[in-house]
Amino acid sequence: MKQVTIKDVARAAGVSYSTVSRAMSGSPGISEKTRARIVQLCEEMNYTANAVARSMVMKSTKLLGLIVTDISNPFMSELAYYIDGQARARGYNIVLCNSLRSLEQERGLFELMISRKVDGVILLPAESESYSTLGALLPRIPTVFLGENLKDAPESYVAVDNYRGAYMGVEYLYKLGHRRILYFGKRRGSSTHQLRSDGYHAACEAYGLTPRCLNNTFMSTSIKYGYQLAQQLFAQPMDYTAIFAATDTNALGIIQAAEERGIRIPEDLSLLGFDNIRDGALPRIGLTTVEQPKKLLASMAVDSLLDKIENEQSGYAHRILTPSVVERSTCRAIEE
């Protein structure tokens, strides 16, 4: 495991180490003959430049921090997949961390990233509060928030238009004939969920529907939570024809509870999700949902961040993408 350094190569080639450096990096001012000779020699000696030393002098690690709440969540792992692809295409690598949805952890990880001198960080925030928790740390490293709408905050973020997505969802159900639509699972402390809920209410108003909302203080986006909440819900008479779930994972929990109660989807109840996680496309599930364009989201986040880094802009940009409804088999047309 002994490290072969540029000096070893220089000595073997009988040149100075600046020459070797030039040969490897493809900079001009070196004859083709020596370059070829040195490159050849490097291969023989198994020399690869030490990226740490390079980072030191270049003041750039070519590393991007990626802080997610939970990489095993399908929405995030899919995002991570695309982020890695885009980052690598542009010469960067990803250092990945899970914040476990804890603001404290998140802050710690953010500091860690600063001290590791990654060139920038992409953050899938634990909560909308993340923005304020991180406060003073933010100016110390280029950052883009991903997924969460930060409204007018002076920080870059890339997110889907959650308000509009929810609006479109209601619209979609309305056109199928639904007039009594229950919104399921508004989560506190998340601007994403606030906006979705707002969009739902706005659409209801626009279409003359009376909104009905299943709020809850300690909402979580897990399948389990959706299941538990749905159990309670189904214990009461069903005075709605469709449920609009705040997230796909919640919707999955609803499916399970419905299954157990003998409520058939979509025959007895239409169900619409939000996110379009991959699991929703699974056989036997076929969840109709509002899609977040994950590949686009990911590559815009990377591009946005690299812009900031490479052009040393200190400004910020808000990029908001338009969602769309993807139809599968959990919603059906009805006549009331």
Place this chain on the structure above:
Amino acid sequence: MKQVTIKDVARAAGVSYSTVSRAMSGSPGISEKTRARIVQLCEEMNYTANAVARSMVMKSTKLLGLIVTDISNPFMSELAYYIDGQARARGYNIVLCNSLRSLEQERGLFELMISRKVDGVILLPAESESYSTLGALLPRIPTVFLGENLKDAPESYVAVDNYRGAYMGVEYLYKLGHRRILYFGKRRGSSTHQLRSDGYHAACEAYGLTPRCLNNTFMSTSIKYGYQLAQQLFAQPMDYTAIFAATDTNALGIIQAAEERGIRIPEDLSLLGFDNIRDGALPRIGLTTVEQPKKLLASMAVDSLLDKIENEQSGYAHRILTPSVVERSTCRAIEE
């Protein structure tokens, strides 16, 4: 974004920078009084040591490379989740890459890791050939293979006993009364799949069953592939009562094809998977499967790697865990 260095702090504190270093790192040979004063000052000045510079002199980055074929695959993202947890508990971070199941990419990434000077790498290999492709690179950095059985190869790996898992799977089905069990989806070029297939054959022999195997050259572990292959399969008469799928993702594809054909699972056909990916536990799916203990797998991989790194052992270790069957609802008892 201007970097605060140790010199700035030293100047402000009126001490040399070695003193600051010692104060921060908690080394002895410094009075409590000055230490407290300096630590305080560091906070005020927002000083955090530059990890790159530290890596340079310490000859350790406290970074672990994690090369997976596809982080969006639920099996791998779950593994990654646990790996990050364990690594961070021991003071390391993860740099994540997707090899896209290409040996060439994988090799490139491995070289990248070497040049990045990560302290070690955990590799979920693209193929069992990975071991030989990487060949000369392997001695240059501590590595542990995860998931794939490398038999007697002189390299560390952590994997489940795939042979035994498959054997147990057959045993399980046998005890439910199944006598005609089809093995679905043996993949070439993967020792994991070879072993599973071997285990299946051995168990058939032991229980006096005639093995029936759906081999195929260009097998992929995706849902889509399982679906396509199952479509072909179901076009022919069904002369088996259970399918043992090589992976859960394949099983998911089978479910979809069965659904479309009107084949009910488990009433008409029992289905057993392998891996216990999280999706299998979803409502309406409830896949019975052979479980790989992912959390354990992950933490053993990390521990094994760190052992190697921190004790500078050049040896290798093979750790093989025992799988178990997790029962859900895709298999049922029959009488033939």
Place this chain on the structure above:
DNA sequence: TCCGTTCTCTCAAACGTTTCCAATACCATT
């Protein structure tokens, strides 16, 4: 008062690159 000891702190080297600037070699032109 002086010396030895202990405690605290400073100095400087080292880690492996990149790059600016200076120096040399080479070539063609006069």
Place this chain on the structure above:
DNA sequence: AATGGTATTGGAAACGTTTGAGAGAACGGA
């Protein structure tokens, strides 16, 4: 043969930290 110009190479500083060796101060005992 001398000169000028250009193409190539070498030297050295710089990046920010850790750490071993050594310097200086404080202190107690003789």
